[in-house]
Amino acid sequence: MGKGGDFSQIHVLVLPLLTQGHINPVLQFAKRLASKGLQVSLITFCGNKSLEIRDNSSVKLEPVFDDLGADSVMEKSIDDYLDRLEAVVTFRLPQIIDKLGMSKSENTASCLVYDSALPWALDIAKQQGVYGAEFFTFSCAVSTIYYNLHEGLLKVPIVEPCTFMAGLPLLRPHDLPSFISDIGAYPTLTHLLTNQFSSFKKADWVFFNTFTSLENEVINWMAYQRPIKTIGPTVPSKYLENRVDDDDDYGVHLFKPEIDICANWLNSKKTGSVVYVSFESLAAPGEDQMEELAMGLKRSGRNFLWVVRESEQKKIPANFIEETSEKGLVVSWSPQLEVLGHKAVGCFMSHCGWNSMMEALSLGVPMVAPPHWTDQTTNAKFIADVWRVGIRAEIDGEGIIGKEEIERCIREVMDGDQSEEMKRNAMNWKKSATDAVSEGGSSENNIIEFIAQLTCNNHISKPQA
Numbered sequence: 074m075g076k077g078g079d080f081s082q083i084h085v086l087v088l089p090l091l092t093q094g095h096i097n098p099v100l101q102f103a104k105r106l107a108s109k110g111l112q113v114s115l116i117t118f119c120g121n122k123s124l125e126i127r128d129n130s131s132v133k134l135e136p137v138f139d140d141l142g143a144d145s146v147m148e149k150s151i152d153d154y155l156d157r158l159e160a161v162v163t164f165r166l167p168q169i170i171d172k173l174g175m176s177k178s179e180n181t182a183s184c185l186v187y188d189s190a191l192p193w194a195l196d197i198a199k200q201q202g203v204y205g206a207e208f209f210t211f212s213c214a215v216s217t218i219y220y221n222l223h224e225g226l227l228k229v230p231i232v233e234p235c236t237f238m239a240g241l242p243l244l245r246p247h248d249l250p251s252f253i254s255d256i257g258a259y260p261t262l263t264h265l266l267t268n269q270f271s272s273f274k275k276a277d278w279v280f281f282n283t284f285t286s287l288e289n290e291v292i293n294w295m296a297y298q299r300p301i302k303t304i305g306p307t308v309p310s311k312y313l314e315n316r317v318d319d320d321d322d323y324g325v326h327l328f329k330p331e332i333d334i335c336a337n338w339l340n341s342k343k344t345g346s347v348v349y350v351s352f353e354s355l356a357a358p359g360e361d362q363m364e365e366l367a368m369g370l371k372r373s374g375r376n377f378l379w380v381v382r383e384s385e386q387k388k389i390p391a392n393f394i395e396e397t398s399e400k401g402l403v404v405s406w407s408p409q410l411e412v413l414g415h416k417a418v419g420c421f422m423s424h425c426g427w428n429s430m431m432e433a434l435s436l437g438v439p440m441v442a443p444p445h446w447t448d449q450t451t452n453a454k455f456i457a458d459v460w461r462v463g464i465r466a467e468i469d470g471e472g473i474i475g476k477e478e479i480e481r482c483i484r485e486v487m488d489g490d491q492s493e494e495m496k497r498n499a500m501n502w503k504k505s506a507t508d509a510v511s512e513g514g515s516s517e518n519n520i521i522e523f524i525a526q527l528t529c530n531n532h533i534s535k536p537q538a
């Protein structure tokens with residue numbers, strides 16, 4: 074039984090997009106709900122392979138296999154993958170809802186929490202007599218920019234040197250999400266992110282993976298458009314307020330982390346002496362960029378732990394690993410939270426994906442931010458100028474971040490003039506992140522309120538199946 078009542082009759086089914094950056098926050102939110110006594114299940118659309126998820130998770134898995142070849146579709150194009158996902162989930166979701174008995178009884182409350190990238194899921198939930206809640210995995214700032222685009226409040230292509238939107242700082246074109254500053258470059262993804270708002274006003278609840286003190290103004294502005302609930306950061310509880318049993322890891326890895334190798338190596342290094350370098354789980358930097366990065370790390374003279382996915386390792390310059398073996402370790406995937414939480418790590422060089430950012434803020438690690446694309450550009454703006462926990466590495470005329478720039482940024486964050494202030498700010502954000510999910514904190518209160526509204530069935534009238 075969860076604190077405050079018996080919620081075992083409440084069933085929440087969660088549906089994330091299956092990339093590491095989406096499944097992590099959605100699953101963590103699911104675990105928090107389960108820790109309060111709700112029944113929670115997670116739908117995974119995984120082609121014909123099953124997903125590795127830790128057994129002792131309080132969240133049950135509902136894998137949706139696609140025998141018709143989702144894996145080969147995934148290799149073809151993102152459009153094909155998304156079309157296939159919609160077709161298969163549209164067919165299977167009603168069966169899962171039925172199997173779990175979610176729409177049967179007048180006395181049970183149940184809700185589908187769907188990734189905002191899959192807004193069509195709301196109609197399916199409603200047709201089955203189940204509530205629907207939309208979950209946004211990006212920052213509120215980035216989502217607000219897409220909202221402005223969706224509502225016609227932001228005109229593209231961007232021609233002004235600075236863009237003003239209520240609740241946000243002035244943004245130069247290169248601070249905007251790249252799919253907006255470079256409109257037309259990735260039409261499918263731009264459509265996907267703008268289209269998140271097609272169900273925004275119809276959903277029974279809307280969740281954001283952020284916390285109020287982090288994005289206060291823009292959250293207030295968004296809440297003025299419709300009620301929203303911030304529930305972040307969705308970092309495992311062990312690294313925050315440590316109240317959720319067994320919540321010390323995400324429990325799902327799309328790649329296999331080199332846990333012992335990282336831990337042993339970090340244990341041999343002095344406090345604060347290591348730069349942890351990790352780029353995103355999806356895109357692949359070009360060979361030139363990899364070479365500049367490698368040379369920049371070498372020139373900085375610092376210890377470094379660099380994550381380079383197996384498929385990318387051929388781009389590492391010849392002999393680099395041997396030449397830097399005294400100072401550096403290259404791994405194909407890391408247990409990122411353990412690494413960021415290790416006392417040897419003094420700086421995080423990250424592409425600034427939203428989860429990685431939230432992890433760095435929650436663990437109090439200052440950052441070097443070399444954004445590549447999508448929301449990373451906007452996140453880098455906030456790191457450098459709003460939260461003041463790091464600096465942005467700038468690209469040169471060729472569109473590459475050069476070795477001198479990499480070296481300069483590492484030195485600045487590790488022991489430049491502002492490094493002490495950045496470390497202090499990072500530690501303050503760690504405290505604010507922990508407060509948000511602790512008893513009486515804003516995110517914790519929002520979760521409790523959601524459960525209360527769902528239980529009382531008085532938030533909205535129950536959808537008719």
Ligand code: UDP
Binds near residue numbers: 380406426429432
């Ligand atoms: N991650 C990890 N090991 C690595 C690199 C990344 O476990 O070596 C995790 C990281 O902790 C984060 C997620 O992968 O939770 C990446 O999400 P993010 O939003 O930062 O970036 P994305 O890859 O989705 O662009």
